[in-house]
Amino acid sequence: MKHYDCKYYLNTDVFKGKCKRDKNSINADDTACDHFEKAQKCKYCSNFTLTGEELGTCMNKYDAYPEMNAVTCNDFKAI
Amino acid sequence: MLEGLQTWILNYAKESRFMASLETDKIQIEEYLDIAERLEWLSKNKPRTFHDALQMVWIFHVAVLNEDAISGLSPGRLGQILYPFWKKDMDKGILTTEKTIELLECMRMKFTELDCFASMGVVGGVLSGNTFNNLCVGGLNKNGDSAANELEMLILESAMSCDTPQPTLSLLYDEKLPEEFLLKGIECTKIGTGYPAWINNRVAMEFLLNNYQKEGLQLEEVRAWSIGGCLETSPGSWMPLDVDGETWFIPGGSAPATSVGVHFISLPKVLEAVLFDGLDKRTGIRVYPVHGSKLDSYEEIWNVFKKYFSLTVEVLTLTNNIQHDIWGKISPSIINSMLKPDCLETGKDISNKGCRYNRTFNVEVCGGVNLANSLASIKKNVFDEKKLTLQELKAAIEANFGYVSALETGSYSLIEQVKTKNYTDWLKIHKLCLDAPKYGNDDKYVDTIFRDWQNWFSKMCENYRSLYDEPLYSCQISVSTHAPMGAVTLATSDGRLCGTTFADGSVSAYPGTDTNGPYALFNSATCYNHSLSQNSQLNMKIHPSVVRGREGSRKFLEMIKAYLRRGSFHVQFNIVDSRMLKDAQKNPENYRGLMVRVAGFTQYWVELGKQFRMK
Numbered sequence: 014m015k016h017y018d019c020k021y022y023l024n025t026d027v028f029k030g031k032c033k034r035d036k037n038s039i040n041a042d043d044t045a046c047d048h049f050e051k052a053q054k055c056k057y058c059s060n061f062t063l064t065g066e067e068l069g070t071c072m073n074k075y076d077a078y079p080e081m082n083a084v085t086c087n088d089f090k091a092i
Numbered sequence: 093m094l095e096g097l098q099t100w101i102l103n104y105a106k107e108s109r110f111m112a113s114l115e116t117d118k119i120q121i122e123e124y125l126d127i128a129e130r131l132e133w134l135s136k137n138k139p140r141t142f143h144d145a146l147q148m149v150w151i152f153h154v155a156v157l158n159e160d161a162i163s164g165l166s167p168g169r170l171g172q173i174l175y176p177f178w179k180k181d182m183d184k185g186i187l188t189t190e191k192t193i194e195l196l197e198c199m200r201m202k203f204t205e206l207d208c209f210a211s212m213g214v215v216g217g218v219l220s221g222n223t224f225n226n227l228c229v230g231g232l233n234k235n236g237d238s239a240a241n242e243l244e245m246l247i248l249e250s251a252m253s254c255d256t257p258q259p260t261l262s263l264l265y266d267e268k269l270p271e272e273f274l275l276k277g278i279e280c281t282k283i284g285t286g287y288p289a290w291i292n293n294r295v296a297m298e299f300l301l302n303n304y305q306k307e308g309l310q311l312e313e314v315r316a317w318s319i320g321g322c323l324e325t326s327p328g329s330w331m332p333l334d335v336d337g338e339t340w341f342i343p344g345g346s347a348p349a350t351s352v353g354v355h356f357i358s359l360p361k362v363l364e365a366v367l368f369d370g371l372d373k374r375t376g377i378r379v380y381p382v383h384g385s386k387l388d389s390y391e392e393i394w395n396v397f398k399k400y401f402s403l404t405v406e407v408l409t410l411t412n413n414i415q416h417d418i419w420g421k422i423s424p425s426i427i428n429s430m431l432k433p434d435c436l437e438t439g440k441d442i443s444n445k446g447c448r449y450n451r452t453f454n455v456e457v458c459g460g461v462n463l464a465n466s467l468a469s470i471k472k473n474v475f476d477e478k479k480l481t482l483q484e485l486k487a488a489i490e491a492n493f494g495y496v497s498a499l500e501t502g503s504y505s506l507i508e509q510v511k512t513k514n515y516t517d518w519l520k521i522h523k524l525c526l527d528a529p530k531y532g533n534d535d536k537y538v539d540t541i542f543r544d545w546q547n548w549f550s551k552m553c554e555n556y557r558s559l560y561d562e563p564l565y566s567c568q569i570s571v572s573t574h575a576p577m578g579a580v581t582l583a584t585s586d587g588r589l590c591g592t593t594f595a596d597g598s599v600s601a602y603p604g605t606d607t608n609g610p611y612a613l614f615n616s617a618t619c620y621n622h623s624l625s626q627n628s629q630l631n632m633k634i635h636p637s638v639v640r641g642r643e644g645s646r647k648f649l650e651m652i653k654a655y656l657r658r659g660s661f662h663v664q665f666n667i668v669d670s671r672m673l674k675d676a677q678k679n680p681e682n683y684r685g686l687m688v689r690v691a692g693f694t695q696y697w698v699e700l701g702k703q704f705r706m707k
Contacts, residue, residue, distance in 0.1 A: 021114075034114050085103045 017041040020050040051091070055081040059090040093426050098135045101151060105131035142177040142187055146195055149174070150202060153225075156428045163208040163219050164321025164351055166226035167259055168328070171244035172233075173342045176335040178243045189246065196250035203258035218356070220572040220700055222693040223258060224321045230273065231264035231293050232315040234330045234341045238266065239315075240273040248280045251287065257687060257694045261288035262319050264296070265656050278645045278652075281665055284636070286689025289323070289664040292656045296325045298623035303565055304449050316343035322692025323569045323627045323662060324350040327449040329433050346433045346448040350626070352416060353453035353564055354408040354556075358577040359463035360584050360594060362404065366396045367486055373582055387482055390471040397467075398548065405455055405556055405564075412453070413559040420444070420559075445560050453558030454567035454626055457549070458574050461531050461595040461602055464545060465586035468538035469528035473585075479524055489583045493525070494518035498591030499579060504702060506603060509589050526587035532601030534612035539619040550624035567626040568598030569692050575704055593704070596690065597629030599660075610651065618658040628661040629692060636667050664689050673697075677705060 016022045016030070016039050024030035029040050034048060055061040055071065056079035063069040063079065071077040072088065083089045105128045112124035130147055139145035149167065156165055181187035206223045208215055215221055229247060233239040251261055263277045277288050297314045304314075304327050316328035329346040332339050365372065367387070370380035380403060383396045420443025429441035433448045440446030473479045494515025501510050529538040554563040574594040583590045588602065595602040599617035606613045610632065622628045639648045655663055666689045676683040676697055686697040690704060697705065 033111060085099075 014045045014049050014051075015042050016045050018049075018052055018054070019045050020052045021048065022052065053082070053084040053086070053089055053091075055079055055083050057092055058083055058086075059092045060088055093430075097155060097427070100155070101131050101135040105129075105135070139177060142174060142181045142192070143195060145174050145177040146199060150199070152427070152431060153203075156425070156431070157206065159425050159427050160423070161208065161210045162349065163210075163215075163222070164224040164226075164324070164349070166224065166228075166318065166320050166345075167203075168226075168318040168345055169228045169231065169239070169343045170259075171227075171229055171241060171247045172239055173333075173344070175241050175243050176333055176338070176340040176342070180336055192243070192246050193250050193253065196247055197254035200250060200254045200256045200258065204256040206258065216701070217576045218571050218573055220690060220693070220695055220704065222322075222690075222695050224693055225259040226262055226319045226321065226323075227259040228262045228264055228291075228318045229277070229288065230266065230269050231317070231343075232266055232268065234312060234315060236268075236312075236315060238268045238270060238273075239343075240269050245273065245276055248276045248288070251285065252280050252283055255283065255285045255687065257696060260286075260322075260694050262291050262323075263288040264291050264293045264318075265652070266293040274649055275645060278649050282636075282639055282645065282648070282667055284667040285687050286664060286666060286694040289662055289692070290652050290656065291319065291323075292622070292659075292661050295623045295659060295661045299325055299626060300327050302623065303451055307449050307451060309449060316346075318343060318345065320345065320350045322571060323629055324454075324567065325626050326350040326452075329448060331433065344431075344433075347450065348432075348442045348447055348452050350452045351454065351456070351567070351569075353412055353558065353567075354405055354455040355412070356571075356573045356577070357401065357404050357408070357455070357457045358573070358581060358594075359401075359457055359459040360466060360588075361459075361577065361581045362400050363397055363463055363466055363584070364489075364582055365400055366393060367482075367489070370400070373490065374580060390467075390475045393470060394467070394544075398552075402552060402555075405553070408455075409453075409556045409558075409564065416443070416559050450560045451558070451562035451565070453560070453562065453564050455549075455553045455556070455564050456567045456569065457598075458570040458577055459581075459594040460542070460545065460568065460598050461600065462584055462586060462588060464531050464538055464542035465528070465588075465602060465605070466584045467541050467545075468530070469525045469585040469587070471541070472528050472537070473524050480521055484521060485525075485585060488518050488521040488525075489585065491518055492583045492590040493522040493587070495583075495589050498589060500591075502702070504575075504592055506589075506592060509592070522587055525585055528586065530586070530602065530605035532606030532613045532616050533608040534615040539616050542616070543620040546620040546624065565626055566624065569627055569629050570594070570596050570598065571692060572690060572701070572704070575701060597631045597692075599628050600631045611654070614655045614658055614660070617655075618660050622659055622661040625661075630655075630660065630663045631666070631689060632663060633666045633668060639667065664692070673705075 021033040055077045060072045108124050108128040112121050115121045203225045229244040231239045300314045320326040327347045328343045330341040333342045424441045429435040435446035438446045496510040529535045550566040553566045556564045574596050578593040680698045
C-alpha cells in the first residue's frame with residue numbers, strides 16, 4: 014500500500030506530503046509503513062461501485078470516483 | 093447553506109482533535125485543542141477575541157473561494173476591521189504585540205497557500221499563478237480622519253518578518269496619515285517585496301463618486317472604499333460592529349467583483365490590425381472587417397483605430413454579459429452575497445443586483461504606452477517629417493526590423509535579440525522608430541497622444557452597458573498580460589521587436605526609454621486625469637543604494653508624495669540590483685525566496701514566466 018492511501022497522509026502537493034503521525038516528509042507513492050491504516054476513500058467503501066475507468070457511483074445514485082475523499086461522509090461503510 | 097458552513101467548520105474542528113490525539117508534544121496538543129475549541133465556538137457564535145475574529149475572516153475567505161473559481165478576493169482593510177477586537181484584547185492584557193505578529197505571520201502563510209483552479213490561459217497567462225489577496229492599510233475613517241492604527245503598523249511589520257507573496261499590501265495614501273505610519277510603509281517597501289503599493293486615496297474617492305453617485309454613494313461612505321484584486325478600486329460601506337457593548341464602524345466591500353467585463357484588449361495589436369487592414373499577420377486570420385482606408389493621414393489612422401477598438405469592446409461586452417448571466421443562473425455566489433450589503437435585506441444575490449452598488453463592469457486594456465509611442469512614431473516619421481512612407485514602415489514591421497522573432501529564439505530580453513544577416517537593410521528605419529518621441533520623458537509630442545487616448549477611452553466605455561444595465565468604465569491594469577500579448581504581436585512602430593513584452597502596468601515607461609529621470613516620468617504619467625479611470629499603474633525599479641538609510645527613506649517618501657500629489661493613482665516599486673537578477677537567471681536554485689513586483693502583484697521570481705524574468 015502507498016502513502017496516499019493512508020489515513021495519516023497529509024498531501025502538500027501532487028507529489029509529496031507529510032505523515033500526520035511523525036511529521037516526516039514523504040512521497041505520495043512510496044510504500045507505506047507498518048502503521049498504515051486505510052484512508053476513508055470511496056474505493057474503500059461498500060456503497061461505491063466502479064462503472065468505468067476512474068469513475069463510479071455511490072449507492073447507485075451519485076457520481077463518485079475511487080480516490081474521492083470520504084472522510085466527512087456519514088454513509089461511509091468500510092470494506 | 094449556513095448549516096452546511098457550520099458542518100464544514102466542525103469537520104475541521106474534528107480534524108484538529110484528531111491531530112491532537114496523534115501528538116506527544118504538550119504545547120502542540122494544546123494548540124490543536126485550542127484550534128478545535130475556537131472552530132466549535134465560531135460555528136455558532138460571534139468572535140470573542142482578536143484570534144477568533146482572525147479565524148472567522150479566514151473561514152469566510154476560504155468559503156467564498158470554494159464557491160467560485162476566482163482570484164483577486166481581497167481581505168480589504170483588515171487591520172481596521174479587526175482593530176476593535178485587537179484593541180480590547182490588548183487593553184485586557186490577553187494579547188501581546190509578539191503574539192499578534194505571530195498570528196499575522198500565520199495568516200500570511202495561509203493566504204500564500206491559496207491557489208486558483210482555472211484554465212491555464214487564465215492562471216498562467218493572466219495571473220502568473222497569483223491570487224491577488226490585497227490587504228489595504230491607511231485611508232480615512234468614516235469621519236474623514238486618518239484610519240491608520242497600531243494593528244496596521246503590525247501588519248506592515250509582519251509583512252517584513254514573513255515576506256510572502258500574499259496577502260499583498262496597498263497603502264491608501266492620504267495627507268492626513270501620520271508620518272510614522274508612512275515611514276513604516278517605506279520601510280516595508282524598501283526590503284524589496286514590492287509591497288505596499290502606494291495608492292492615492294483622494295483620486296480613488298473621486299473616481300467612485302463620479303461613477304456610483306447615481307446609486308447613492310456619498311462622501312462619508314466613499315471613504316470606506318478598498319482595492320479588489322490587484323488594483324480595482326471598489327466601493328465599500330461602513331458597517332456597525334458591536335464588540336463588548338461598544339459599536340465601531342468598519343469598512344467592508346459592498347459591490348460585486350470589480351474586475352469583470354471586457355478583459356485585456358491588446359492596444360498595440362489593434363493598431364497592428366489597423367495597419368494591415370484588419371488582418372492578424374501572425375496567423376493570417378481576418379479579425380476585423382476590411383477598413384478600406386488609405387491611411388493617408390495620422391487622423392485617419394487614429395479614427396480607424398477608434399473604430400476597431402470600439403468594435404472589440406462591443407463584441408467582448410456581449411461575450412462577458414452572456415458569461416456572467418450564465419454564471420449567475422447556474423452557480424450564484426450565495427456566501428459572497430450573504431457578506432455584502434444589501435443582499436440579505438433585498439433578498440437578492442449579487443447576480444441579481446442585490447448589492448448596494450452595481451456599476452462594476454469595466455474595460456481592461458494593456459500596452460497603452462506602446463500604443464502611444466507607436467502612434468507618435470507614425471505621426472512624426474511618416475506624416476510630420478515624411479522620413480519614410482507607411483508602406484516602408486509596414487515592411488519593416490513585417491521584417492521585425494531585421495531581427496529574428498523572440499518567439500523563435502526563446503529570448504525575451506531586450507538586449508539579447510538576435511539580428512538576421514540582412515538587418516542592416518532595416519537599420520535606418522529602426523533607428524527612426526527608436527528615436528521617435530517616447531512617453532516618460534515629459535515630452536508633449538507623445539504625451540499629448542497618450543492623453544488623447546486616455547480621454548477618449550474613458551469616455552467611450554460609457555457607451556456600453558453591463559449585464560446590470562450600468563455603463564462600463566475604464567480600467568488600466570496589465571496584470572501579466574503584457575507578456576503573452578507582446579508574444580503574439582508583431583514589431584511595433586516605436587521600434588519594439590516582435591514577440592517581446594509590452595511596457596507593464598498602464599503608465600510605466602517602456603524599458604530603457606525614460607531617460608529624463610523619475611520626475612519627467614511623473615509628468616508624463618499625470619498628463620491626464622487619473623480619476624477618469626478605475627486605476628492607473630506605475631511600476632518603478634530603484635537600485636537599493638538610492639534609498640539606503642533614514643535619509644534614503646525620507647527622500648523615497650518625498651518622491652512618492654510628489655507623484656501622488658500630482659494627481660496620480662498608484663505607484664509600486666522593485667528595489668532590486670540588476671546584477672542580482674542576472675545571477676538569479678543563471679542560478680535560480682539560489683534565489684528560491686526572491687520576490688519581485690510585476691504589475692500589481694508580488695510573485696516569487698522563480699515562479700514567473702520566462703518573459704517576465706528576462707524583462
